[in-house]
Amino acid sequence: MPLLSVISDKPSSGKTGVAATVARNLAYSGQRIWLVRGESVGAGNAVADARWFGSLEFAPGSAATPVAANVIPTPSGDEIVVAELDQPLDRADASIFVARGLPSEERVAEIEPLAVAAVDVPSFVAKAAPDEIGGAPLFVIEEDRTLAGFSVSEAKAILQAETLVEGDGLDLTCDHLVIAPIGSDAGQPYLSRFESKAVVVRFDKTDQHLAALATEPACLILTGGRRPSDYLFDAASARGVPVLLSRTDTENTVIALEGIFDDTRFHGERKLERMSEILGSSGLVERVVAELGC
Structure with missing residues (x-):
């Protein structure tokens, strides 16, 4: 053959x-x-x-x-x-x-x-x-x-981020990179519009973390370099959602990820x-x- x-x-x-x-x-x-x-x-x-x-x-x-x-x-x-x-x-x-x-x-x-x-x-x-x-x-x-989507592991490598929750693994792919809105009430309806997404949100916004998890994201990317609430670990683990921690603030994290769709x-x-x-x-x-x- x-x-x-x-x-x-x-x-x-x-x-x-x-x-x-x-x-x-x-x-x-x-x-x-x-x-x-x-x-x-x-x-x-x-x-x-x-x-x-x-x-x-x-x-x-x-x-x-x-x-x-x-x-x-x-x-x-x-x-x-x-x-x-x-x-x-x-x-x-x-x-x-x-x-x-x-x-x-x-x-x-x-x-x-x-x-x-x-x-x-x-x-x-x-x-x-x-x-x-x-x-x-x-x-x-x-x-x-x-086809242009990026994997959680690719985002981690670019950001040199820490893995806080492994979830279902870092090979999941994301079609969208979404910044969480300011309020948790608006967050869930807004984030629900995007399938297969990575949500970028500050480490201390627990209400936004939970709103994002309710929309079944591919991963959460926390910014600010500090440990979030312990409650997030349990909630993310239960849903199998990977959580990364970026060392920089939200603006610089998003800037670092701007070109991620270009070569996945x-x-x-x-x-x-x-x-x-x-x-x-x-x-x-x-x-x-x-x-x-x-």
């Missing part, structure tokens, strides 16, 4: 999401999948991506650490290897080229991929996008709030489900199946 490579020229182009989604759809169609993240030169998310691949139930036995391209095993039996790589692999049976935005026709023609996936494309560009580029069919994935990792069930919805009706997986004969 075949080896499918998912490649891009630049980091953060979206190939992790495309690789995982194609692998999942193939697995759900009855194929046996081994998902692998190739080694990457320099700083990047290869280690974290591989760890996530290794945890995915639809691809049991997938490597949880990056693998050198030259030692990626040849598929055997009824297995399909889906490999996320930084460079084209000559021995791949087919490849998907992923770009953030529309790639150049010359580059696509040079690679000769089975298909091109253009990710994070503005709506007005997507409407005018061609069906093919550089001789390969083009699949456009428009800008999407869920693809991981987590919500992003995978959303990408599956988008690609599921695109015809990309069907093209892969036809090309690989599986």
Whole structure:
């Protein structure tokens, strides 16, 4: 059975999401999948991506650490290897080229991929996008709030925040970054408008903490660097909501997080489900199946 490579020229182009989604759809169609993240030169998310691949139930036995391209095993039996790589692999049976935005026709023609996936494309560009580029069919994935969402762990890293409550884990993703309003009475109706949100609120505003928790946030980010009321620990733990503590005030915490949506990792069930919805009706997986004969 075949080896499918998912490649891009630049980091953060979206190939992790495309690789995982194609692998999942193939697995759900009855194929046996081994998902692998190739080694990457320099700083990047290869280690974290591989760890996530290794945890995915639809691809049991997938490597949880990056693998050198030259030692990626040849598929055997009824297995399909889906490999996320930084460079084209000559021995791949087919490849998907992923770009953030529309790639150049010359580059696509040079690679000769089975298909091109253009990710994070503005709506007005997507409407005018061609069906093919550089001789390969083009699949456009428009800008999407869920796909751009940040994880609690990414917010923690940017802020160098302390974890006060682990909750259901720090890999939950947030589509919105919301500052709690001044009054708790207004807080709950206002915050309820946002799904999958991180709420930023000062450490000593216990009434606002409780109002925010009632709207089921993905996490609370407390500001001011001081310990909140003990009551918050019990309430957040009971709801499974992670709580972070930022060392700075609310204004500077929000400033530090301003660019968090610009370069987020693809991981987590919500992003995978959303990408599956988008690609599921695109015809990309069907093209892969036809090309690989599986």
